[in-house]
Amino acid sequence: MSAxxxxxxxxxxxxxxxxxxxxxxxxxxxxxxxxxxxxVGQSGSGKSTCMNIIGCLDVPTxxxxxxxxxxxxxxxxxxxxxxxxxxxxxxxxxxxxxxKLTLLENVELxxxxxxxxxxxxxxxxxxxxxxxxxxxxxxxxxxxxxxxQQQRAxxxxxxxGRPAVILADEPTGALDSHTGREVLAIxxxxxxxxNTVVLITHDNAIAVQAERIIxxxxxxxxxxxxxxxxxxVVQPRLDWARPEGEGAV
Numbered sequence: 001m002s003a004x005x006x007x008x009x010x011x012x013x014x015x016x017x018x019x020x021x022x023x024x025x026x027x028x029x030x031x032x033x034x035x036x037x038x039x040v041g042q043s044g045s046g047k048s049t050c051m052n053i054i055g056c057l058d059v060p061t062x063x064x065x066x067x068x069x070x071x072x073x074x075x076x077x078x079x080x081x082x083x084x085x086x087x088x089x090x091x092x093x094x095x096x097x098x099x100k101l102t103l104l105e106n107v108e109l110x111x112x113x114x115x116x117x118x119x120x121x122x123x124x125x126x127x128x129x130x131x132x133x134x135x136x137x138x139x140x141x142x143x144x145x146x147x148x149q150q151q152r153a154x155x156x157x158x159x160x161g162r163p164a165v166i167l168a169d170e171p172t173g174a175l176d177s178h179t180g181r182e183v184l185a186i187x188x189x190x191x192x193x194x195n196t197v198v199l200i201t202h203d204n205a206i207a208v209q210a211e212r213i214i215x216x217x218x219x220x221x222x223x224x225x226x227x228x229x230x231x232x233v234v235q236p237r238l239d240w241a242r243p244e245g246e247g248a249v
Contacts, residue, residue, distance in 0.1 A: 003032050005067060008066070010065055038199040038209070044218075046218070056075075068087060092154065125156070129156045134149060167198050215232075
């Protein structure tokens with residue numbers, strides 16, 4: 001069976017003046033249907049570039065990215081927009097809810113351009129909000145909700161199109177630790193229900209909530225395996241652990 005997400009020797013290079021920046025450097029990986037995978041790394045590791053490629057927001061400089069067997073790099077802008085709408089549900093750190101719309105209207109938005117009848121749009125949006133525990137808040141505006149409730153609404157919006165992949169970019173970054181755990185519990189529940197979840201994070205404590213970790217450093221994969229294996233835990237570098245005030249060795 002072919003992978004749902006497949007990177008085959010993917011590179012993404014950017015030119016900054018006379019310097020070539022290798023944001024993603026010869027990455028090969030596969031993510032199968034139903035997996036819960038965390039792509040983790042510090043700033044500059046390449047995780048955001050990987051997210052943009054997976055989300056069809058960018059294309060590789062070289063190599064091949066296949067989504068559900070289709071070569072994304074060969075698509076034009078219209079085809080990329082179409083596959084984003086059909087295959088991907090996005091959850092962002094900032095909830096990106098429209099303040100003048102109710103929660104129900106916000107969640108309906110992805111369905112408006114999908115040729116779905118208004119009655120079915122409303123029913124599916126209602127079901128998605130009920131799924132994340134917001135069935136009693138359909139008529140509320142985002143400003144009437146807590147940060148955690150707004151993030152749950154954005155999860156409902158990601159779910160409403162019944163995507164093949166839920167792509168969550170630092171989904172707990174704007175939340176306190178308790179509310180963040182609640183959001184992660186929803187993602188774990190969605191995974192148990194058979195959804196494919198790809199979580200992008202810099203936080204190891206968040207990453208280990210997934211089943212599998214793909215760890216990046218300097219645009220390359222340095223670990224790909226069980227999130228609960230001892231070797232999945234990042235080891236601090238000497239310069240991180242150096243006592244304050246000490247110079248370089």
